[in-house]
Amino acid sequence: MSIRKRRSPEEARQEILAAAQDRLRLFGIDGLNVVDVAKACGMSHATVLHHFGSTGGMRHALVTYMTAQLLEDIIASLQQNPSLEPSQVLHSLFHTLSAGGHAKLLAWVSLAGNEMAPQEAPGALLQHHFNALIPVIAGRLPPSPRREEHARRVVFLIAAAAIGSGVGGNLLATVIGLPQAEVDHFPDWLGQQIYHMVSKDD
Amino acid sequence: MSIRKRRSPEEARQEILAAAQDRLRLFGIDGLNVVDVAKACGMSHATVLHHFGSTGGMRHALVTYMTAQLLEDIIASLQQNPSLEPSQVLHSLFHTLSAGGHAKLLAWVSLAGNEMAPQEAPGALLQHHFNALIPVIAGRLPPSPRREEHARRVVFLIAAAAIGSGVGGNLLATVIGLPQAEVDHFPDWLGQQIYHMVSKDD
DNA sequence: AGTCATACTAACAATCATGTCAATAACGGA
DNA sequence: TCCGTTATTGACATGATTGTTAGTATGACT
Numbered sequence: 001m002s003i004r005k006r007r008s009p010e011e012a013r014q015e016i017l018a019a020a021q022d023r024l025r026l027f028g029i030d031g032l033n034v035v036d037v038a039k040a041c042g043m044s045h046a047t048v049l050h051h052f053g054s055t056g057g058m059r060h061a062l063v064t065y066m067t068a069q070l071l072e073d074i075i076a077s078l079q080q081n082p083s084l085e086p087s088q089v090l091h092s093l094f095h096t097l098s099a100g101g102h103a104k105l106l107a108w109v110s111l112a113g114n115e116m117a118p119q120e121a122p123g124a125l126l127q128h129h130f131n132a133l134i135p136v137i138a139g140r141l142p143p144s145p146r147r148e149e150h151a152r153r154v155v156f157l158i159a160a161a162a163i164g165s166g167v168g169g170n171l172l173a174t175v176i177g178l179p180q181a182e183v184d185h186f187p188d189w190l191g192q193q194i195y196h197m198v199s200k201d202d
Numbered sequence: 203m204s205i206r207k208r209r210s211p212e213e214a215r216q217e218i219l220a221a222a223q224d225r226l227r228l229f230g231i232d233g234l235n236v237v238d239v240a241k242a243c244g245m246s247h248a249t250v251l252h253h254f255g256s257t258g259g260m261r262h263a264l265v266t267y268m269t270a271q272l273l274e275d276i277i278a279s280l281q282q283n284p285s286l287e288p289s290q291v292l293h294s295l296f297h298t299l300s301a302g303g304h305a306k307l308l309a310w311v312s313l314a315g316n317e318m319a320p321q322e323a324p325g326a327l328l329q330h331h332f333n334a335l336i337p338v339i340a341g342r343l344p345p346s347p348r349r350e351e352h353a354r355r356v357v358f359l360i361a362a363a364a365i366g367s368g369v370g371g372n373l374l375a376t377v378i379g380l381p382q383a384e385v386d387h388f389p390d391w392l393g394q395q396i397y398h399m400v401s402k403d404d
Numbered sequence: 405a406g407t408c409a410t411a412c413t414a415a416c417a418a419t420c421a422t423g424t425c426a427a428t429a430a431c432g433g434a
Numbered sequence: 435t436c437c438g439t440t441a442t443t444g445a446c447a448t449g450a451t452t453g454t455t456a457g458t459a460t461g462a463c464t
Contacts, residue, residue, distance in 0.1 A: 003429090003430095004428085004429060004430065004441080004442055004443075005430095005441095005442090006429080006431065006440090006441055007441075007442095008441090009440095009441080012441075028313045028314050030314075033420090033421060033422085034421075034422070034423090035420085044442065044443050045422085045423095046423085046424085046442075046443060047442055047443075049423065050440095050441070050442075050443095051441090054422080054423075055422065055423090103366075104312065106369060106370040106373065107310075107312055107313050107369050107370075108309075108313055109370075109373070110306065110309055110369045110370055110373075111230045111231050111306060111309050111310055112230050112231075127376060130377050130378050130379060134379065149384065152378050152380045152384065153380065153384065153391060155378055156374060156375065156378050156380050156385075156388065157363055159366065159374050160362075160363045160366035160367040160371065160374060161362045162366065163366030163370050164305075164363055164364065164365030164367070164369070165362045165366070167308060167309050167312045167366070167369055168308040168311075168312055168362075168365050169362065171311070171312075172361050172362060172365075173358065175332050176336070176358050176361070177329065177332060177333055177336065178354045182351065182354065182355065183358075186355065186358065186359075193395075193399050193400075196395075196399060197395050198398060206411080206413075206458090206459060206460070207411095207412090207460095208410090208411055208412070208459080208460050208461065209411075209412095210411090211411080235450085235451065235452085236451080236452070237450085237451070237452090246412070246413050246414075247451090247453095248414080248453085248454085249413075251452080251453065252410095252413095253411090256452080256453075257453090
């Protein structure tokens with residue numbers, strides 16, 4: 001038929017995953033079928049299947065792709081200024097997690113049931129980096145006994161709040177009656193609260 | 203053909219929605235098709251369509267159903283002991299939100315895109331009750347200027363953390379390296395932190 | 405018992421998503 | 435320029451899901 005655009009396998013995969021990520025953000029989980037993703041790339045859905053084997057393969061690759069990207073964003077936001085105050089560090093961690101569709105990614109993985117296993121490569125990679133990260137954050141927190149455990153709890157709180165905010169923030173704000181301005185300042189406020197938090201053993 | 207079980211419309215709807223809720227919790231979003239839900243009820247899928255008009259109708263009814271249930275749980279958990287300390291009140295709010303598939307409900311609504319509008323009846327109802335709730339909680343918090351705003355921020359934090367914990371808690375704990383025992387105690391710890399949180403204007 | 409409203413069902417039709425396959429066209433190397 | 439590799443594609447097969455319809459069975463009411 002008409003002209004074909006021939007890409008390298010890497011280009012093709014990259015192009016497809018970018019389109020898939022876009023569709024996940026815009027249309028939710030329903031946007032992740034091979035026909036629509038292929039259409040968004042201007043290619044045939046058979047091409048997508050050629051590169052990823054199956055729809056599940058594409059989705060799995062997307063999880064890996066977005067997880068790696070999330071990891072990069074987190075690392076970058078934490079390393080961009082090593083002398084940041086912990087409140088600002090966690091503030092940027094919050095933003096990274098709740099923005100850019102990452103919260104939706106986790107919601108999706110959580111909803112997808114058992115098929116989308118998070119115990120594989122991406123999860124292990126994240127774990128590895130967090131293990132290196134926790135001591136750094138602990139070192140920036142006010143001194144306390146069991147500093148590391150405290151750091152893990154704080155990071156868990158920030159991450160959970162960020163995810164929850166990304167998943168249902170708008171709905172929550174409406175229901176609770178929190179003005180938009182307050183929502184915008186929420187990460188800052190939360191960052192400041194870190195100073196007032198104490199270890200369980202204090 | 204063989205024997206039929208004839209129910210009242212209310213019974214049928216109730217039975218169907220209960221099964222749908224179960225399937226959402228067990229199998230995620232894919233479990234919510236009329237055939238499987240009907241099979242779980244021991245009825246024909248045409249019956250489900252008869253009562254809800256369409257698959258979307260069933261799903262929408264499920265959102266309403268689960269939201270109302272969530273509301274009931276929240277109200278119950280907050281009213282069961284009016285003299286509870288704020289830390290315990292918010293602690294039980296946390297549990298109610300993160301357990302029982304409520305977090306998954308919100309994740310699903312968030313993922314479903316625009317079709318599943320939360321600005322309708324259930325949202326308005328929740329909003330109404332929260333408006334009555336906030337002053338109560340504010341009254342139990344340590345005195346501070348702009349007590350109510352502070353209460354809204356605190357409730358928002360608790361709720362967001364609960365949702366995030368319900369959606370990705372297991373994954374987060376693994377990645378961060380927070381032991382299961384710490385995860386179990388997390389709500390308690392968070393409840394205690396309330397005392398140390400300050401209003402923006404303090 | 406007779407009758408009426410309707411909950412219920414089987415069978416069918418239609419649409420959609422997934423996956424296969426043989427054929428083709430683009431690109432790099434000989 | 436020729437050739438081999440393979441990215442790409444249209445057409446087809448298949449199964450899953452949704453929705454429709456005509457008819458049946460069931461319980462309530464007279």
